[in-house]
Structure formats: structure tokens, C-alpha cells
Ligand SMILES: C[C@H](N)C(=O)N[C@@H](CCC(=O)O)C(=O)O
């Protein structure tokens with residue numbers, strides 16, 4: 312199965328409501344779609360979101376990474392040289408983790424198709440269903456409480472609550488949500504780097520003292536501040552999950568060695584795809600560190616690839632794959648079935664995506 316062509320396109324998918332974090336506000340998913348074509352007629356699908364505030368990847372940079380580096384590296388290669396070509400994708404350009412993730416997942420898709428195996432079975436095959444949380448955007452406390460109640464009505468039992476815009480409101484935000492949804496709902500929070508280490512400890516321990524029962528806090532401090540993250544982990548009653556602090560396998564190793572966080576959030580867009588995500592999951596498993604699998608604001612092509620990893624490995628104990636359910640429509644045919652919180656992986660060979668509606672191809 313030889314690679315003949317790499318085709319790029321764009322999709323736009325409106326969100327149900329604006330997505331707001333301490334880092335950005337967006338109203339739609341605006342992603343790059345990647346198709347890797349082969350001489351057997353099989354096509355591998357990938358997707359890359361331009362999450363500049365987290366990965367540094369912009370739409371233009373993703374397109375440029377393919378046009379100037381990744382596509383040239385792939386065309387003419389045989390999918391059976393799988394280890395070499397997945398390595399070549401990582402080595403042909405530094406950084407650009409979202410473009411690499413899109414290429415890497417499309418290669419896994421083709422490899423699974425070639426051998427007739429769904430990717431989650433190739434990676435471990437632990438289960439075929441997972442349960443995702445849903446994100447509550449950061450807003451005034453009353454609005455967040457209303458959004459939380461709506462999410463519970465939709466059937467979600469775990470909320471990922473964004474905080475960090477005007478941190479003086481953060482305890483009130485969580486108090487309003489807890490009061491509105493009751494004691495049974497699991498609440499995790501994500502500060503997206505907004506707090507200082509001391510502020511984080513103070514706010515988290517206030518939440519603890521008020522009995523708000525927070526499951527975990529995601530990335531309380533700046534991504535680069537490993538000492539600060541460790542400071543919070545050592546002093547907060549709420550477990551700490553490293554998100555923006557962990558892009559690579561090396562980052563994960565450092566976090567584990569420093570005991571800077573209790574948990575690690577794996578995202579394909581930070582680490583460059585399934586190949587490296589699997590390495591992080593294995594490292595975490597060896598060290599006994601549970602993982603979350605997360606996503607950026609992405610449509611179902613790339614989130615579907617993350618579903619395969621989540622279904623493959625039990626060390627992934629928490630799932631934040633709500634990109635598709637935050638969207639008001641789903642242009643993706645095939646792949647995982649999202650029934651609100653319950654996600655069922657596809658048993659079709661490869662990743663299971665069969666087509667995407669509304670692609671605006673760059674070469675048309
Ligand atoms: C969408 C997901 N629930 C999420 O919150 N992901 C990121 C932020 C992604 C983005 O800004 O696109 C996270 O920080 O966990």
C-alpha cells in the first residue's frame with residue numbers, strides 16, 4: 312500500500328454555545344482535514360485544529376507543515392514501513408504537533424485498514440465504550456450553574472468546569488454549580504494556566520473547606536512552571552492533573568520524576584498523534600500514574616482517533632472527549648458513535664471514518 316498523495320481541506324462546524332476558557336473564546340471549530348491517499352484506493356483520514364494559544368499551531372502553520380515537510384516525507388512511502396514512516400513524520404519538522412497528529416492518525420487508519428483490524432484492538436483493545444465529561448465554559452456564576460443543569464439534563468454525570476477569568480469569582484462559580492447540580496455529580500475544574508501557585512493553593516483549599524468536592528484540577532499554573540505545579544500538588548487537597556505542561560513523552564517523564572502532578576492529560580494534538588500518545592500512556596502505566604484523554608476543540612475525525620486510544624488502555628481512567636458534543640452538527644460519517652456522554656468505538660478496520668461532509672479542499 313503505497314502513499315500516492317496527501318490532500319488537505321478545511322471544515323467549519325458551529326458550536327452549540329461559545330466555548331470560553333481562561334485562554335480564549337471561540338464560536339466554531341475551524342479545522343484542517345488531511346487525507347492520505349494510497350495506490351490501493353484506501354484513504355486515511357486525519358484532522359488538526361489550530362489551537363494557537365496552547366500548541367502554537369495556526370491554520371497557516373498546519374498547512375505549511377504539510378506542504379513544506381510532511382507531505383514530501385510521506386508520498387512514495389509504503390504504509391508497511393509503519394515504524395519508519397511514523398518516525399519520519401515526527402522527525403521531518405520540529406514542533407507542529409497538531410499537523411503531526413493529523414498525519415500520524417491517518418497512517419494508523421491506513422495500517423488498520425490494510426490488516427483489517429480496528430485501531431483500538433491494535434493498541435490493546437481494553438473496552439469498546441467510554442464515558443466522557445462535558446465542559447462548562449467560564450462565565451458569571453449564575454450562567455455557569457444554568458449551563459451545568461442543562462448538561463445534567465442531557466445525561467452527563469461529570470462536568471469539566473472552566474475557571475480563571477477573574478479568579479476572585481472562581482470559588483463562587485463552583486459553589487453555584489455544586490448547589491445547582493447536587494452532591495452526586497462529579498466536578499473537575501480546569502484553570503488553563505490562569506492561577507499563580509499560591510493563588511491556586513488558596514482557591515483550591517477554599518473549595519475544599521466549603522465541601523465543594525472537586526475531583527481534580529487541571530493545569531492550575533503556567534505550562535512551563537513545573538516547580539509551581541509541584542508546589543500546588545504538594546499543598547492542595549484537590550488532585551492536580553498536568554495538561555499544558557505535558558506535550559511530549561519527555562515532559563511526561565519529567566512530571567512523573569518530579570512528582571509535579573498526580574495525573575496526566577494526554578492529547579493527540581500536544582504529543583503529535585497516537586504513536587506518541589501510546590508511549591505516554593505506557594510510561595504512565597509503568598509509573599502507576601492515571602491519565603485523562605483530552606481533546607482541543609475538535610470535530611469527530613481526530614476525537615475519534617483519541618476514542619480508539621481511550622478504548623485501548625485502562626490506564627486512561629478519565630475521558631474529556633466532548634469536542635463533537637459541543638458542536639451543533641456532525642459532518643463526519645462513520646467512526647465512534649457519540650450518544651451524549653456514552654461513546655462507542657467503531658469496530659470497522661482502521662479508525663472507521665468513511666467520509667466528511669463539507670470539506671473545502673485546498674487544491675480545488
Ligand atoms: C474541549 C475540551 N473539553 C477542553 O477543554 N480542551 C482543552 C482546551 C481546548 C481548546 O481551547 O481548544 C483543555 O484545556 O483541556
Ligand SMILES: [Mg+2]
Pocket residue numbers: 501503529530554555
Ligand atoms: Mg485542560
